[in-house]
Amino acid sequence: MTKPSMIRNAALAAEGHQKIEWVIRHMPLLRQMEADFIKTRPLEGIRLTMSIHLEAKTAYLAKVLASAGAQVAVTGSNPLSTQDAIAAALADDGLAVYAWHQATPKEYTEHLLAALDIGPQLIIDDGGDLVHLLHQERRDLLKNLYGGAEETTTGVLRLRARAAQNKLEFPMMAVNDAFCKHLFDNRYGTGQSVWDAINRTTNLIVAGKTVVVAGYGWCGRGVALRSQGLGAQVVVCEVDPVKALEAAMDGYQVMTMDEAASLGDVFITVTGCRQVIRGRHCASMKDGALLANAGHFDVEIDIPELQALAVEEKEVRANIRGYRLSDGRWINLLAEGRLVNLGAGDGHPAEIMDMSFAIQVLAVLHMLQNRETLKPGVHAIPREIDDRVANMKLAAMGLSIDTLTPEQQAYLSGWESHE
Incomplete structure (x- = not known):
């Protein structure tokens, strides 16, 4: 069941739309995905809950997932990072939004729980709060949950600690550990x-x-x-x-x-x-x-x-x-x-989050496509996802790279001769 959005001020929607439109211009990977998803609808009928820093770049991620056919519920992952204008803009676009700036600890938890009330099949988490609530207060939702993806270093640490004690009851993709995430987002973005x-x-x-x-x-x-x-x-x-x-x-x-x-x-x-x-x-x-x-x-x-x-x-x-x-x-x-x-700021640059959120989208699709075989635990992002995002980013930057010839591939993979 989807509850009405819980936001601070709907009148801020125009300001939020302006901020989102700005970052969209600088996120070519997500723009390309959105154009494809409008046609293919790979998440048609899927319920997805996001708990992530609620600002303009995140808003565009939510819109891209919705364009893929998902029913998306959005909440924040930190009371201080939520921007009320962005929350208002997403709600104005018809998404279910549960967040406002400087929420009290009680309000913050209420927002997380409201976002989970859609009964998600997939989640995107940032820091592990959704995972925690699903294991503690909303275990009734586990039966329909395929799994999800974790955005940040802290969240992956919490997931691995839980998995080490056999207390992680569904599969989670470690987006933070992808090369195109930690090498660029964590280093240059942070x-x-x-x-x-x-x-x-x-x-x-x-x-x-x-x-x-x-x-x-x-x-x-x-x-x-x-x-x-x-x-x-x-x-x-x-x-x-x-x-x-x-x-x-x-x-x-x-x-x-x-x-x-x-x-x-x-x-x-x-x-x-x-x-x-x-x-x-x-x-x-x-x-x-x-x-x-x-x-x-x-x-x-x-x-x-x-x-x-x-x-x-x-x-x-x-x-x-x-x-x-x-x-x-x-x-x-x-x-x-x-x-x-x-x-105290707007977070990472849009060009950086374009890569990280492209990995998030592809991780969610990977989870959905492999839901029958992925076991509970923390799963690495497949290398082909990293390579796909890197190639998309290089193309967006107008850069080209060399490719190995068949002879070079044979040389690198062989051991018989190095003549």
């Missing part, structure tokens, strides 16, 4: 969008500052690269010795957070873990230090410990919460410690 958000929110210079990046996965690599490009001195904090060594050989300083705390001007957490920056770290930071989180959940910076240190807290600028310590130093937290590139 690197740019994090700094877009920080610069927009603070209006401060980066050059000459020390930026501490916690985590050197693909997202952390991107943040460190863009920090360096903006003229910052970059410190990387890691728990993985191989990644720490890579960061050192990439030219960054590597040290513990305890060592870095007094050196940094800007701290950016990108780990997927919790309590990466603790109260003791905040206690030794410079006056005016900026704290930003680029991980999915608002647990990487220990906000309760920061609050316990503070003798005063207030909004010092839009989307910046200042915490004054007893000696007069201020520590500044951006976007409530939530995902800064979406909580």
Whole structure:
């Protein structure tokens, strides 16, 4: 059963349409898919629930899936990243939308559950909240569920942890692990969008500052690269010795957070873990230090410990919460410690999300086509999907590449002779 949309302000639809129309111009892969789907309708009659950061690029993904014939219910995956104008525009287009900006925890859960009320056969998740609710509160929906796709690093980590304990009861495609996702979205998308958000929110210079990046996965690599490009001195904090060594050989300083705390001007957490920056770290930071989180959940910076240190807290600028310590130093937290590139910005560039969402669409189709054989668990994106998206992107950029001749293929696959 589809409930009426739950949005903040339907009058914002025109603004939302304008934003969506802008990104559509810069998403040629999804445009091509949409043109094909209008004719072929590969998702005809399928019910699909999406929980993903609700902004313009995501809205176009939802519209493309609807053009394929799916009945789509859309909700957010983070209360701070939902844009009310986008929600209004999607509802105006006839999609079922359950989300608004700055939803309370109770409202956020209500929105997720409302989106699940359509009884989805397929899901697209971002962070794992839909998967959690399907296993805990809406187990009645499992019987009709084929499976789904997970967008982000944190969500895949949660899926693998659940699967390791044999507690994942349906198949999920690990979209985050696709080459055309993590190599480009996580690295270049995160690197740019994090700094877009920080610069927009603070209006401060980066050059000459020390930026501490916690985590050197693909997202952390991107943040460190863009920090360096903006003229910052970059410190990387890691728990993985191989990644720490890579960061050192990439030219960054590597040290513990305890060592870095007094050196940094800007701290950016990108780990997927919790309590990466603790109260003791905040206690030794410079006056005016900026704290930003680029991980999915608002647990990487220990906000309760920061609050316990503070003798005063207030909004010092839009989307910046200042915490004054007893000696007069201020520590500044951006976007409530939530995902800064979406909580204080518009997220990744459209050209990047065009690739990631193309993989999402193809992963959903793969799940549907292979629903009889895919077992519960976390499944890799087939290489042919990556190659298809990469070839589409190259073509959209007007680029051509070489192909192997039959003789070269035989040479590479053989072992008898290398003459």
